[in-house]
Amino acid sequence: MTIDYARVPSPCYVLDESLLRKNLELIDGVQKAAGCTVILALKGFSMYSVFPIVNEYLGGATASSLNEIRLINEYMGVKAHTYMPAYLDAEFDEVLKRSSHLTFNSLGQWERFKERVAEFTNVNSASELSCGIRVNPQYSEVATDMYNPCVPGSRLGVTRDKLPDLLPEGIEGIHFHTLCENDSFTLERTLHALESRFSDLLHQAKWLNMGGGHLMTREGYDTGKLIDLILKIREKYNVEVILEPGSAIAWRTGELVSRVLDVMDSQGINVAILDTSFAAHMPDTLEMPYKPTIKGAMQEPVEGMPTYRMGGMTCLAGDYIGDYSFSKELEIGDLIIFEDMIHYTMVKTTTFNGVNLPSIGMRHSSGDFELLRAFGYESFKDRLS
Incomplete structure (x- = not known):
């Protein structure tokens, strides 16, 4: 059973309850045995x-x-x-x-x-x-x-x-x-x-x-x-x-759901600008650094296939990760789902450039999606004076 992404705001961290429980059951087994x-x-x-x-x-x-x-x-x-x-x-x-x-x-x-x-x-x-x-x-x-x-x-x-x-x-x-x-x-x-x-x-x-x-x-x-x-x-x-x-x-309990805002040609490189930010919402990808996995995409460029550099929505020049290939050309509004984005991500988010923090939701074991928290202007304002 998959999430109805039409119900998921963007950007949004989505935790899967069943996957969380699976991890906890394994860990509990270790602590009991040891x-x-x-x-x-x-x-x-x-x-x-x-x-x-x-x-x-x-x-x-x-x-x-x-x-x-x-x-x-x-x-x-x-x-x-x-x-x-x-x-x-x-x-x-x-x-x-x-x-x-x-x-x-x-x-x-x-x-x-x-x-x-x-x-x-x-x-x-x-x-x-x-x-x-x-x-x-x-x-x-x-x-x-x-x-x-x-x-x-x-x-x-x-x-x-x-x-x-x-x-x-x-x-x-x-x-x-x-x-x-x-x-x-x-x-x-x-x-x-x-x-x-x-x-x-x-x-x-x-x-x-x-x-x-x-x-x-x-x-x-x-x-x-x-x-x-x-x-x-x-x-x-x-x-x-x-x-x-x-x-x-x-570990591997959820994803960061985002959508394409714009697609542009930058000196021969196709760039997809997203409604999320690597610098503000996925800082470990730049700090470690590592290239996050995009669901349904080829993680490295494939010659002859539509290929895009993923760009964040802040004005920081380095707010991008690339490059990925897709089975078809990206269009405005397309879903881009970053896998394994629950640990060391939402704890590090910032409102740099005034970007909103991603919402937080959960897919329950029943398969139902629940929006737990949404953020806006007050979250940005409360960090400043």
């Missing part, structure tokens, strides 16, 4: 209207800002696993109240706030707040420096030479996040690097947060190996293991 905890990373997927569905499978979520924390509290009904590169003094008391786990990025941050943590836990003895430190194992297979937290000069996490032989009093957990849509074999090599530097501290910890980037819902991912790795780490160090994937939860 005896670990898998939580949702809001930086990759913050569509709070489906948090009740996520709640059926996962036990929590991780945040990197007070706003994300509040979204978790309000729509998932739990306290957040929180990590920020640096905590704001004015927000810290509220962060404490709203978090179950608190990871510090440096020893300096821990030293600055540890007395307030101690005061909070003394007054709120039932809070069960647990604090950790983010470490940098100095190993990552992420090719794009922008997404690699282990490059020299990285501000994310503490290297082994900066930590003492004993975990500071009050620190119970170790956190690392060096993967980005990687497989379980990459995790195996990463764990080897982690253990070679931090094995003594892992023996002292109560929990190990392996961060995100575990793309277990991608076809071909070896979940059996992931389960085996987690079981071995749990047994060797007697630690609780936490994973916080972003992409894996919403």
Whole structure:
């Protein structure tokens, strides 16, 4: 059963409930078999209207800002696993109240706030707040420096030479996040690097947060190996293991629906201008970069077939992705559907140039489409003053 696209506004993110549940069922199977905890990373997927569905499978979520924390509290009904590169003094008391786990990025941050943590836990003895430190194992297979937290000069996490032989009093957990849509074999090599530097501290910890980037819902991912790795780490160090994937939860669960506004010849290159924007609505395509898949199109130019460069609707010269071939010439009003546009897309949207944010909708398991949110002038205005 397909969506009646005549009912879908353009542009619009459309999440497929059945595909989301399929991913969550697989992830839940991993956490049960491995005896670990898998939580949702809001930086990759913050569509709070489906948090009740996520709640059926996962036990929590991780945040990197007070706003994300509040979204978790309000729509998932739990306290957040929180990590920020640096905590704001004015927000810290509220962060404490709203978090179950608190990871510090440096020893300096821990030293600055540890007395307030101690005061909070003394007054709120039932809070069960647990604090950790983010470490940098100095190993990552992420090719794009922008997404690699282990490059020299990285501000994310503490290297082994900066930590003492004993975990500071009050620190119970170790956190690392060096993967980005990687497989379980990459995790195996990463764990080897982690253990070679931090094995003594892992023996002292109560929990190990392996961060995100575990793309277990991608076809071909070896979940059996992931389960085996987690079981071995749990047994060797007697630690609780936490994973916080972003992409894996919403991987291939939906699309960005757009339409052609104009077609033009630009110095011998056919360009289709769309009612969406790569810079404003799909920034990862320019940042990573990668070429998104268009449903029904040939992803690379085919000689002799109608071929077009996809252009966004902003006035940024670089707001384009190309080139794709189609079975017939494009016309104004034609649908252009970008696949796999739910994770790390709607969380990064902007209103640059005053373009409207894409609407957000969902195809329910019944096949019915529901428009959940539409945006307009007020969304643009509210970001400015």
